[in-house]
Amino acid sequence: MKLILQDIWEVFTAELRRVFSNRMTLLVFFVATVIYPLAFCAIYNTEYMHNLPVAVVDESRCEASKRFVHKLDALPEVDVHFRCNNMAEAEQLMRDHRVHAIFYLPADYGTRLADMRTARIGVFCDMSSFYYYKNAVVGGSNLLIDEMHTIELERYAMAGIDGEQASNLVQPVVYDDVKLYNPAGGFGSFFIPALLMLVLHQTLFFGITIMAGEANESRRALHLIPPRLRSRSIHRVTAGRALCFILLYIPISCFVLWLVPRWFSLPQLGSPLTLAAFLLPFILAVTFFGMTFGNFFVHEKMSGVLCGLFFSVLLFFLSGVVWPQSNMPRFWLAFSYLFPSTPGIQGFVRISSTGAALHEVRGEYLALWVQAGVYFITACQSLRFIKKYRKP
Amino acid sequence: MARIARVARREMRRVVKKPRYLILLTLGIILTFTFFATMMREGQPQRLPVAVVDMDGSYLSRRLCHEINATQGVEVVAVYDNHTAARLAMQRGEIFAFYEIPKGTYNDVLQFRSPHFGLYSNPAYLLAGTLSYKQLATMGMLAAGAVQREVLRKKGYNEEQIMGLIMPVEFDTHLVGNPWASYQVYLMTTLVPAVIAFIALLQTLYLMGREWEERTVRSLMKKAGGNAFVALAGKLLPYTVHFTLLLLVAELIMFGPMHFPMAGNWPLMMLACLLLVPAAQCAGVFIAGCIQDPPLATGIGAVYGALCFSLSGFSFPIEAMPNVFNGLSWLYPIRHFYRTYCDVAIFGNGLEHCWPHICALLGFGVLGMVGAAMFARHYRQWERRPA
Numbered sequence: 001m002k003l004i005l006q007d008i009w010e011v012f013t014a015e016l017r018r019v020f021s022n023r024m025t026l027l028v029f030f031v032a033t034v035i036y037p038l039a040f041c042a043i044y045n046t047e048y049m050h051n052l053p054v055a056v057v058d059e060s061r062c063e064a065s066k067r068f069v070h071k072l073d074a075l076p077e078v079d080v081h082f083r084c085n086n087m088a089e090a091e092q093l094m095r096d097h098r099v100h101a102i103f104y105l106p107a108d109y110g111t112r113l114a115d116m117r118t119a120r121i122g123v124f125c126d127m128s129s130f131y132y133y134k135n136a137v138v139g140g141s142n143l144l145i146d147e148m149h150t151i152e153l154e155r156y157a158m159a160g161i162d163g164e165q166a167s168n169l170v171q172p173v174v175y176d177d178v179k180l181y182n183p184a185g186g187f188g189s190f191f192i193p194a195l196l197m198l199v200l201h202q203t204l205f206f207g208i209t210i211m212a213g214e215a216n217e218s219r220r221a222l223h224l225i226p227p228r229l230r231s232r233s234i235h236r237v238t239a240g241r242a243l244c245f246i247l248l249y250i251p252i253s254c255f256v257l258w259l260v261p262r263w264f265s266l267p268q269l270g271s272p273l274t275l276a277a278f279l280l281p282f283i284l285a286v287t288f289f290g291m292t293f294g295n296f297f298v299h300e301k302m303s304g305v306l307c308g309l310f311f312s313v314l315l316f317f318l319s320g321v322v323w324p325q326s327n328m329p330r331f332w333l334a335f336s337y338l339f340p341s342t343p344g345i346q347g348f349v350r351i352s353s354t355g356a357a358l359h360e361v362r363g364e365y366l367a368l369w370v371q372a373g374v375y376f377i378t379a380c381q382s383l384r385f386i387k388k389y390r391k392p
Numbered sequence: 393m394a395r396i397a398r399v400a401r402r403e404m405r406r407v408v409k410k411p412r413y414l415i416l417l418t419l420g421i422i423l424t425f426t427f428f429a430t431m432m433r434e435g436q437p438q439r440l441p442v443a444v445v446d447m448d449g450s451y452l453s454r455r456l457c458h459e460i461n462a463t464q465g466v467e468v469v470a471v472y473d474n475h476t477a478a479r480l481a482m483q484r485g486e487i488f489a490f491y492e493i494p495k496g497t498y499n500d501v502l503q504f505r506s507p508h509f510g511l512y513s514n515p516a517y518l519l520a521g522t523l524s525y526k527q528l529a530t531m532g533m534l535a536a537g538a539v540q541r542e543v544l545r546k547k548g549y550n551e552e553q554i555m556g557l558i559m560p561v562e563f564d565t566h567l568v569g570n571p572w573a574s575y576q577v578y579l580m581t582t583l584v585p586a587v588i589a590f591i592a593l594l595q596t597l598y599l600m601g602r603e604w605e606e607r608t609v610r611s612l613m614k615k616a617g618g619n620a621f622v623a624l625a626g627k628l629l630p631y632t633v634h635f636t637l638l639l640l641v642a643e644l645i646m647f648g649p650m651h652f653p654m655a656g657n658w659p660l661m662m663l664a665c666l667l668l669v670p671a672a673q674c675a676g677v678f679i680a681g682c683i684q685d686p687p688l689a690t691g692i693g694a695v696y697g698a699l700c701f702s703l704s705g706f707s708f709p710i711e712a713m714p715n716v717f718n719g720l721s722w723l724y725p726i727r728h729f730y731r732t733y734c735d736v737a738i739f740g741n742g743l744e745h746c747w748p749h750i751c752a753l754l755g756f757g758v759l760g761m762v763g764a765a766m767f768a769r770h771y772r773q774w775e776r777r778p779a
Contacts, residue, residue: 024687035695042714043702049712094568095739116556120564127570128734129709130578134522137565144563145533151560159557168504172539173497175509175532177525180482181516187708190518267516302690306598307416309694310587313701314427323575324488324520327437329430346485353516356483363484 011240047186051079062110077139101136209304212294269355281368285340288375295382319345399626435574450498465527489513569738589672596676601686620768655740671725674760681763
């Protein structure tokens with residue numbers, strides 16, 4: 001037993017030395033993990049888009065239409081930049097990207113309302129970004145409901161129903177809208193937690209593949225294994241190396257997942273203990289996954305980065321924070337669980353953004369342990385493969 | 393010209409000798425395309441899982457469940473009898489929103505006491521949370537309308553009068569450029585070209601780095617007659633053609649068989665496609681020229697490139713970001729591609745609208761030349777250094 005620990009210790013220290021003597025790994029582990037989170041937080045720190053520029057075409061010019069335009073202008077989501085005389089004018093503004101939505105109140109708006117018929121408001125929305133659509137349509141709908149209630153009350157009054165009876169009739173059921181998590185619906189609060197976890201995943205993965213590539217390139221493939229242990233258990237080597245990355249990623253995770261969210265006021269509802277318990281299998285799984293991949297497939301130090309970096313985009317969408325897992329085709333759902341990023345991101349988002357306890361993320365937690373176990377075995381096999389086929 | 397062809401032939405021989413990376417990158421692009429094309433086939437997520445906390449257990453609450461299930465957007469996957477169970481389900485990620493119907497609701501409705509429903513949603517998953525909230529809120533509006541209609545009928549109003557009373561105003565919404573509000577159209581039109589441009593950028597850095605590391609720069613320059621522009625143009629040309637072809641095929645599939653909306657004229661869109669890959673490669677040449685240490689150049693390229701998805705501004709609009717990013721976004725070819733796409737495909741605008749962005753894409757050529765000049769200088773220094 002003592003010998004096992006001694007071996008692990010030896011591999012561990014050798015690996016640490018290797019990490020700190022390599023400029024590339026230092027860049028990936030200590031510079032990339034600082035730059036990416038800070039850059040993304042700076043980009044998305046505003047969280048929302050206020051005052052989307054819109055144009056209004058009011059051909060009706062009645063009291064009701066003017067009230068609508070006033071209320072529209074007062075919305076936080078949109079700002080009436082232009083009041084146009086006709087649709088052609090407004091359309092030209094939209095083509096010039098000076099407005100992103102047009103509200104069109106037709107000439108019969110006032111007469112229809114006076115006739116107690118349903119009046120229509122045309123909304124034309126620029127779909128080049130979903131954010132324009134969200135602001136115009138969501139903001140507009142809230143206003144529409146408010147306006148409907150106002151007009152309904154007027155009409156009921158004309159029909160001889162007023163007071164409490166009328167307001168009860170207008171709202172026979174009242175909806176209390178509660179956004180339980182990310183209450184303001186901010187883009188950053190949704191996007192960045194997932195991204196931070198992806199940064200951890202990708203930097204650790206690339207760091208390990210760079211080391212594997214370099215070992216292979218310098219024709220010292222076996223330098224991943226200390227000379228004394230070459231004839232001994234590969235499990236000890238794998239475990240010793242993993243220990244090194246766990247130690248490295250304790251301060252890095254603290255910075256990325258705890259300090260950065262704190263600085264940028266991102267949601268942080270989960271308890272640090274839960275998070276720590278959740279991160280352990282995550283880091284193990286990524287480490288062993290990286291080792292497996294690196295030893296089998298990576299022959300040059302930069303090839304992992306070259307072929308793997310664009311994959312971050314896929315990993316992000318595979319994780320199911322954007323397109324929900326409930327709506328993913330089965331094949332892609334199964335495929336997504338090949339990567340530790342999927343359960344990692346799902347679990348982290350729920351722990352930090354919704355305050356879930358370990359019990360609520362048990363599916364993901366279990367998946368991470370299973371991945372860690374399976375990839376540990378494959379990582380050992382990959383070392384055996386190196387020993388067999390890549391003689392120095 | 394002949395020298396460029398000579399260098400290009402040399403590069404092709406290099407690829408044939410070691411085709412691994414080009415094949416992997418091509419497969420990566422195909423995978424990305426297939427992934428987005430198959431995963432988001434629905435356009436907008438349908439039948440999102442939601443729940444109902446039914447403490448009332450009345451005819452009304454059960455009917456609401458049925459009616460929610462009858463819509464396309466959401467599906468009631470569970471009915472709970474207390475709030476905590478629903479909240480935990482939300483934390484487990486099983487549901488994205490739920491209705492809470494308190495005890496005595498039906499009685500209150502019958503007696504005109506305006507009972508309160510809770511509508512809880514989880515925008516921590518922005519798309520799913522917002523969509524399921526929107527669906528449930530619409531259902532709530534309709535349910536309220538149904539109650540009003542019942543009452544008004546009993547008061548003796550006819551159907552037309554009732555409609556005028558309960559629906560005095562309505563929106564007639566037109567979504568310009570993406571009439572189905574399809575998430576797929578919105579993502580793929582920018583993300584797929586962005587991935588291709590990103591790969592072209594990284595590969596340029598990698599290729600230039602390899603020439604130094606394998607010490608083959610001299611043979612490259614010799615083939616090019618000592619001209620760095622010719623050397624780099626010839627070296628990158630085969631990849632320019634390869635990635636541009638992939639991009640064109642992707643665009644043809646998207647706007648062809650996949651029926652993505654295209655309001656404007658094709659040639660302009662094609663022009664943007666033809667310029668995107670060379671622009672990304674020129675950015676790569678510039679970085680590699682400025683930073684003569686290949687791994688560091690790759691690292692810088694990776695940081696610069698990874699921000700391209702954000703700074704193209706297709707998801708979160710640039711104008712909502714801090715001002716500095718507005719300027720930075722001009723440094724990204726994909727930003728100009730996205731703007732050209734918006735002009736051409738969404739609004740059907742012509743060159744008179746998108747010329748600044750086409751010019752900007754052409755402007756990356758200048759960056760490339762500066763990069764090549766730096767490369768030449770570095771090469772001369774390297775030649776002169778004592779062996």
